[in-house]
Amino acid sequence: MSNSIHSFASSEGKRPVAAISNRPLLELRNLSTNYISARGRRVVRAVDDVTLTINAGETLGIVGESGSGKSTLALTILRVLPPAAHIVGGQMMFEGEDLVQKSDAEMRRVRGKRIAMILQDPMASLNPLFTVGDQVAEPIRVHEGASRATAWRRAIGLLKAVRIASPETRVRQHPHEMSGGMRQRIVGAIAMSCEPRLLIADEPTTSLDLTIQAQYLNLLRELQREHGLALIFITHNLGIVAKMCDQLAVMYAGRVVESGPVSRIFNAPAHPYTEALLNSIPRMGDNRERLTAIEGQPPNLASLPPGCAFAPRCPVAFDRCRAEAPPAMDLGAGRTARCWLAVPAAAEAGLQDGAV
Amino acid sequence: MAVMEAVGLTKLFPGRRGFFGGGGGTVRAVDGVSFAIEGGQTLGVVGESGCGKTTTARLVLGLEKPTGGAIRFEGCDLQTLDAAGRRHYRKSVQAVFQDPYASLSPRMRISAIIAEPLVTNESPSAEELSRRVRQLLDLVGLPAHAADLFPHEFSGGQRQRIAIARALSLSPRLVVLDEPVSALDVSIRAQILNLLRDLQAELGLSYLFIAHDLAAVAHMSHTIVVMYLGKIVETGEAQELSRAPKHPYTQALFSAALPSHPDERRDEIILSGEVPSPLNPPSGCRFHPRCPRAMPVCGVEEPTLRDVEGHLVACHLYDMGAGGRGLGET
Numbered sequence: 001m002s003n004s005i006h007s008f009a010s011s012e013g014k015r016p017v018a019a020i021s022n023r024p025l026l027e028l029r030n031l032s033t034n035y036i037s038a039r040g041r042r043v044v045r046a047v048d049d050v051t052l053t054i055n056a057g058e059t060l061g062i063v064g065e066s067g068s069g070k071s072t073l074a075l076t077i078l079r080v081l082p083p084a085a086h087i088v089g090g091q092m093m094f095e096g097e098d099l100v101q102k103s104d105a106e107m108r109r110v111r112g113k114r115i116a117m118i119l120q121d122p123m124a125s126l127n128p129l130f131t132v133g134d135q136v137a138e139p140i141r142v143h144e145g146a147s148r149a150t151a152w153r154r155a156i157g158l159l160k161a162v163r164i165a166s167p168e169t170r171v172r173q174h175p176h177e178m179s180g181g182m183r184q185r186i187v188g189a190i191a192m193s194c195e196p197r198l199l200i201a202d203e204p205t206t207s208l209d210l211t212i213q214a215q216y217l218n219l220l221r222e223l224q225r226e227h228g229l230a231l232i233f234i235t236h237n238l239g240i241v242a243k244m245c246d247q248l249a250v251m252y253a254g255r256v257v258e259s260g261p262v263s264r265i266f267n268a269p270a271h272p273y274t275e276a277l278l279n280s281i282p283r284m285g286d287n288r289e290r291l292t293a294i295e296g297q298p299p300n301l302a303s304l305p306p307g308c309a310f311a312p313r314c315p316v317a318f319d320r321c322r323a324e325a326p327p328a329m330d331l332g333a334g335r336t337a338r339c340w341l342a343v344p345a346a347a348e349a350g351l352q353d354g355a356v
Numbered sequence: 357m358a359v360m361e362a363v364g365l366t367k368l369f370p371g372r373r374g375f376f377g378g379g380g381g382t383v384r385a386v387d388g389v390s391f392a393i394e395g396g397q398t399l400g401v402v403g404e405s406g407c408g409k410t411t412t413a414r415l416v417l418g419l420e421k422p423t424g425g426a427i428r429f430e431g432c433d434l435q436t437l438d439a440a441g442r443r444h445y446r447k448s449v450q451a452v453f454q455d456p457y458a459s460l461s462p463r464m465r466i467s468a469i470i471a472e473p474l475v476t477n478e479s480p481s482a483e484e485l486s487r488r489v490r491q492l493l494d495l496v497g498l499p500a501h502a503a504d505l506f507p508h509e510f511s512g513g514q515r516q517r518i519a520i521a522r523a524l525s526l527s528p529r530l531v532v533l534d535e536p537v538s539a540l541d542v543s544i545r546a547q548i549l550n551l552l553r554d555l556q557a558e559l560g561l562s563y564l565f566i567a568h569d570l571a572a573v574a575h576m577s578h579t580i581v582v583m584y585l586g587k588i589v590e591t592g593e594a595q596e597l598s599r600a601p602k603h604p605y606t607q608a609l610f611s612a613a614l615p616s617h618p619d620e621r622r623d624e625i626i627l628s629g630e631v632p633s634p635l636n637p638p639s640g641c642r643f644h645p646r647c648p649r650a651m652p653v654c655g656v657e658e659p660t661l662r663d664v665e666g667h668l669v670a671c672h673l674y675d676m677g678a679g680g681r682g683l684g685e686t
Contacts, residue, residue, distance in 0.1 A: 065541040179630050209404035210568060211627045214612035218626055236542050239614025263618045280546035282575035283616040284598055290553065291575070293546035297511045313543075 023096070024053040025230045026077070026198055031090035031100075033069075033076045038084075044301045046072040046085065048254035051328060051336075054247065056197065059224065059231040061241035061262065063277075064251035065298050070234045073251070074200050077232075078117060079107045095197065113143040116191035120203040122183035126175040132159070132186050133171035139193045158189040163219060181212035185219065192223060199224075202234040217244060238281060242266065247334075250274050253299045253309035256328070260335030270337035272317075273310045308338070316341060357431065358392035359529050359562045360416065360449075364425035365389045367411050371635050383634045385411040387586040388425065391579075393530060396556065398563040400577030400594060402570060402609065406631050407583040409566050413532050416564060417451055418442075430529075447477055450523040454535035456515035460507040466493075466518055467503035473525045492521040496551060513544035517551065524555070530562045538567065549576060570613040574598040582606045585634055585642040592667030602669045605643045641672065649673060 033047035046069045054060045064070040075081050077092060079099060092099040099110065119125045127135060136158055137151035146154070152171070159167035162185040175183055184204065191199055201220070205213040221244065224231055233244055241248055241262060249259040250273065258271040269275040279292040296313040299305070305312055311321040320340055328336045329343045366388055371381040386408040393399045401409045414420045416427065418434070427434045429445055437445060450473075453459045460469055467489050474480060474488060490500050496517040507515055516536065523531050533552065537545040549572065555561060567573050573580060577594040582603065590603040601607045608625040615622060627646045632638055638645050644654035653672050661668040 065543055181630055209631070210570070210609055210612045211404060212630060214624065214626055215628075218624075237614065238542070239616060242615045242618045242620065245618075266617050266619075277543060280543060281616060282546075282549070282569075282571040284571045284574055284610070284613065285595075287595065288575075290550050291546035293550050294543040295547070297513065298541050298543060 024093075025056045025058075025095065026052075026054045027091075027093040028052045028077075029091040029093065031073075031076065031092060032088045033072055033081065033085055034088050035084045036086055042302065045254045045304075046301065047076055049328075050090070050256050052249055052256065052259060054198070054230050054232060056230050057224070057228045058247060059233060059245045060247045060249065061233045061235065061245035062249045062251060063235060063238060063241055065236060067253075067298060067301055068251040069254040069301075070251050071202055074117065074202050074232070074234055077200065078111055078115060079104075080111070109143070112139045112196075113194045114196055115198045115200065116194070116196040118184075118187050118191050118199065118201040118204045120206050122180065122187045122207070123175065125187050126183060128175055131172055131174055132178070136171070136186065136189050136193055139190060143194045154193070155189075158193055159186070161192065161223070162186070162189045163215075164189075181208055181216065184208060184216060188216075188219065188223070192227070195227060196229065198230045198232065200232045200234070203236070204233075205240070206237075220244070238278065250277070253301060253304055255309065255338060256336070257310065257339070258335075258337045260331070260333070264333065264335060270331055270335065270342045271310075271339045272314045272341070276313075276315070308340075357395070358428075359395050359430065360393045360564075361391075361428040362412075362416070362425065363390050363428065365412070365415060365422055365427065366424035367408075367415055367420055368423045381635050384586050384637065385634060386415065386422075389583070389586075389588055390425075391581055391588070391591065393562045393564060394578070395529070395562055396560045397578040398556065398565050398576050400565045400567070400573035400580045401583060402566075402568070402573050402580060403583035404568075404609075404631055406585065406634055408586040408634075409583055410534065412583075413451075413534050413564060413566055416530075417449060417532055418446065443477075447473075447526045448529045449532065450526065450528040450530075451532040451534065452516070452519050452523050452536050455539045456507075456512060456519050457539070459519050460515055462507055464506075465503065466505055466507070466510075469507070469518060470503075470521050470525055473522065477526055488525065492525055495524065495555070496521045511544075512540050513547055516540060516548050520548075520551065520555070524559070527559075528561070530564065532564045532566075534566045535568070536565075537572065538569065545572070552576070570598065570610060571616065582609065585631065585637050587642060588661065588668075588670065589643065590667055590669045590671075591661070597667060600665075602664050602667050602674070603643075603671050604647050604649050604673070608648075641670070 028050055031047060031050045032045065035044040035046055050073060062070045062073065072085065076087060087100055133152055133155045136155035140146045140151040140154050156167045156171050159170055164170050164182060164185055205216050208216060223229060233240060235241065245262050248262045248265050249256045250271065252273050258265060258274045265274060266278065269278055276294045280294055282291060294313055299309050307323050307325050308321045311317040314321065326338045326340045328338050330336055331342060365386055367386040369383040369385055371383055389412060391399060401412060403409050411420065415422055432441065434445065470489050470492055471485050474485060489503050493500055493502055498514065498517055537548050540548060556563060565573060565576050574594055580592065580594045580597045581588055582590045584605050590601065590606045598610060601610050608627045611622055611625045625648060629646050632645065640656045641654045641659050644650040647654065651672060659670045659672045661670045662674060664674045
């Protein structure tokens, strides 16, 4: 364990030790997932042309409101989509292999072994009928063919690793005998059981109390350090991103509207949506009388406006935004933004085209 | 004068009995809590699950009867009110709940939802009723034609506006806001918080604001009450309390609040363990098993609220000379 667990705030402090090769661990290229109705008449583009990379040991935050496609993106990476959803394009290069092309049987060997996931509600992800030990040992037996006794011993070790007191007793108990924070740590132990390379956490602390959330986030950070794990945090909470993440992708209406290193985006957001979001959250210690609210409502994915999906709510939108969706523009330093105003040259062209 | 005052408010629930009638015991959900809500001001209540904040809200709304202590509204003890007094009280204290998808009947039109409290309490004429509904919709920033629609035709933020309009229909003096924005999308929360502040300024409302988002509570409140296992551990002026919390629990709670910027540096106090069961709370100070600064006296003697630099704090660290110095700097 490292001694710098409690001094997390700077981005240097977060740099992983274990990044080895220069190939990204996971690279999403122009990934699109659509929900298609039974007769194919209605199509909802839940994930639309998403390009993202994550390196070993790094933490990527994916932020968005409900309906922005962030959870569908997670399900797409694991290929556990509901029947109506289809991956309609793009690639997911994971350790050099394209997950989109893998068969279901091959995916079963990836899921829970090389990529694990933690969901929001621990009570829904644990089986109330089995002991905690059975559930932590299951992936070890399935993926590694370990004997019952070996898997059980490893389960006790894993409970210890997620800081559960007296693991020898706890391992024989059922989920209902534990508190919410403990259950979520059990889910963490299951996720870590086969030493995955990538862990996807979908709102992992939403159901936890504040002081328990702080414990859990620190635990995830320690596990990440020890194992050189890559972490994808899916959340609507910018505070979690500020605390935990190196990289950030902001999603709006199925598209990544801005991505890049966290501190750069917080210091100088390139997309008006990111900027508005950052300005709208109350901060400790500022005495503003009013918050800067984002007017309007989140978009309905089934009937998106042409052009940029944020244009109806955007304070700086101009004619081109309403007619033509901006592509992901490379802003250098690992940043991209889907906004005509993000690149000065593009903005000028836009201003010549139409009115302000 | 304070609109509402709670004095030594206590609510005990009988614990669940075992199969053979054993076990039992008492849950001290709210235990000797005192606070005052001033006219036109907001009292914020923070604390983790099991701290008694929801029970406090239910007591204030009259949904539970206190086991001990009293609630005084406009100077009168609720227990001693006659029928007319109770009717007046129920009209004057309204609530907005967390989930606007659960709190609005899907089978009623918006006009009926907003008018229902008026119909039951004042039975105005049809004309008067539709005029009031239009007025209320306008007040919360919804168009007049919204009156003829059903809840499913609105988004979460708009539904919460409808719930606010309903709460305001009887011109209450106090509105209990139980997590009013936590079910809403991030981009909508600021709209609703701004609306609530505008309404407070315009109508002179008092709020009892319960939320787990500390920054939002600090933003909205004039006074903050911090609760732990049914007790108030600290209370004080909102900005002051969030800037320099005194009680070790408040300090840990505020240090666990998420930063608003990645470069924000904060000394993080990670509490070990979890909130103990209120069925069997620890002796002495209820926080002492988790407290990083616990002393022998904490397990024995229960601290009382005392004035520490303008806050009321229940902690032995601030007993005369007992190492209270320097706590503010840590």
